[in-house]
Amino acid sequence: KAGVTQTPRYLIKTRGQQVTLSCSPISGHRSVSWYQQTPGQGLQFLFEYFSETQRNKGNFPGRFSGRQFSNSRSEMNVSTLELGDSALYLCASSLGTSNTGELFFGEGSRLTVL
Amino acid sequence: AQSVTQLGSHVSVSEGALVLLRCNYSSSVPPYLFWYVQYPNQGLQLLLKYTSAATLVKGINGFEAEFKKSETSFHLTKPSAHMSDAAEYFCAVSSSNFGNEKLTFGTGTRLTIIP
Numbered sequence: 001k002a003g004v005t006q007t008p009r010y011l012i013k014t015r016g017q018q019v020t021l022s023c024s025p026i027s028g029h030r031s032v033s034w035y036q037q038t039p040g041q042g043l044q045f046l047f048e049y050f051s052e053t054q055r056n057k058g059n060f061p062g063r064f065s066g067r068q069f070s071n072s073r074s075e076m077n078v079s080t081l082e083l084g085d086s087a088l089y090l091c092a093s094s095l096g097t098s099n100t101g102e103l104f105f106g107e108g109s110r111l112t113v114l
Numbered sequence: 115a116q117s118v119t120q121l122g123s124h125v126s127v128s129e130g131a132l133v134l135l136r137c138n139y140s141s142s143v144p145p146y147l148f149w150y151v152q153y154p155n156q157g158l159q160l161l162l163k164y165t166s167a168a169t170l171v172k173g174i175n176g177f178e179a180e181f182k183k184s185e186t187s188f189h190l191t192k193p194s195a196h197m198s199d200a201a202e203y204f205c206a207v208s209s210s211n212f213g214n215e216k217l218t219f220g221t222g223t224r225l226t227i228i229p
Contacts (some may be wrong), residue, residue, distance in 0.1 A: 105157035
């Protein structure tokens, strides 16, 4: 069974640009969550999608957005990039229909903003 | 609101020694608690989870954790450290509300194993 796949793994952007990251969940999983990981702030929850609807949202500015497609694949977009957006962005999938909160993580997309 | 506090951002132990990584939680509802491990340049892997069944939880790679409600703790232990245990460990909490897939993570503890 394939795991969570994130693309691209590494990318470099400049301030003001935008970026789109992609996440393919484990087959059968309907929930996709996104986390930002930085040395200073640790792991912070961005948002969660379930059946194409945003179900939970963290405390990030509107520049951070996401969506989920009918096949459960998800994308997140960051517009008007700032230096502070440099981070490892982790995607996690789960069934979404239980309340155990067990997530399966991808290897992440490492974004560097210059 | 939920939170977890991990005491000690860096822990070093000798190979073969006991590993103890500390986690205290705060939750207004019965919590679900997790320990995840992250190896360099990789995502997070679930070590073990507590979901209100047995208070002593056994996980992968010989790790276990004990849920102590009176102490609001969920410390991670391993009797004998191995070089391959060197990684960063994260404690996380989730509410027991149905459909809440949001995890709140601690700041992490980097474990170093001394040969």
